[in-house]
Amino acid sequence: MLRSRRLALLCVAAPFWLAACSTITPSRNFDAGEAARSEQYTGRFAANYTRYGRSEGVQGSFRWEEQGRNVRLDLVSPLGQTLAVVTSTPSGATLDLPNEAPRNAPEVDSLMEQALGFSLPVSGMRDWLHGRPAAGRPASVTRDANGRPDTLKQNGWTVRYVAWQEPAEGAAQGAAQPRRIDMARDGNEAPLSVRLVIDPKSEQ
Template sequence: MNRRHLRWLAALLPLGLAACAPRQAVRLPGDAAMLAKQQAREQQLAGVDHWTLQGRLGVSDGRNGGSGSLSWTQDGDHYEFVLHGPALSGADFRLSGGPDGATLEGVRGGPLHGADAEALMQRALGWTVPLRDLRAWVRGLRADSGPAELRFGADGLPSLLQQDGWAVDYRAWDTARQPPLPTTIFAAKPPYKVRLSVESWTIR
């Protein structure tokens, strides 16, 4: 990712990626009861594909980092990410698309169009973003991209998900919602780090 594109991310580290060092989370290997509970959650949420989350997103590539307010709307196979950061001079960074392709706005030379959103992000920003997996991970589910390893917290909910080279660390859950949904997520695949703090979930 070049420095021009990273200017809009300049506020993140004070908000928590580097400065925040949460206490060690509980990491329990899943027993039969925990794995059955997780499988039931996954079955319940597998059909939930129309939702919106609002929150804060922060990223770091090990040298540069920043944050912005995020709105992510998923309508079946169609999606829209809008990340608003002050270093974009008030402009919105927007990624939208579906099976027919993707459009990336708010970057130099944009809007950009491509057949694949992940390839578009790589070309425009230099980041390899597992967008297909994120759609599952953000709900606390294993993606269907390959083998996954789970560890659980004392509450029986996932504490750590390792898949596709990423470690997805669930720090907090909305347990008032059934089934529960994550509200604080750290994800890392060196040198990349991502933090998502969900302020609200809207399921439609």
């Protein structure tokens, strides 16, 4: 039960404990041979999930970095302490937690759920953050009056684009960026919903 409440407990832990885990050094490097251009997003997240019959919730900020198929996701508590670092590459995935050995797997979703009680669909988010379905996988998309995705269903998730922001300076004309994304896992698995509010960003 304590493991399912890991992030919530970290957010309210004693200051001296938080100071000891304020940073996490990623143990997995990005794979070579991917696109050299890097994109970054920052913002806030809130996750609500059920585990062992209990409703849980956690919130904080995130930093997302992608380079081709390489992705790194940092989750940070409201007090500014790094709670977890997720690294996903074509060769595998790693979850780094404070004061624990790295956890490795072919993909990261199961790692997150086992350790933290909830998972983020990292492989899908690589495209969903750009307002598009992941290539090569079945998806259904509805669009708003401006032709932007309104609801996207893919990989067992429903993704709702609640708000949009103006394109970054230098971006392609009409390339609007999501501002708020609500995601909910479909099917018979334990309920899980995630809200992302993305900061405005400048073109890298």
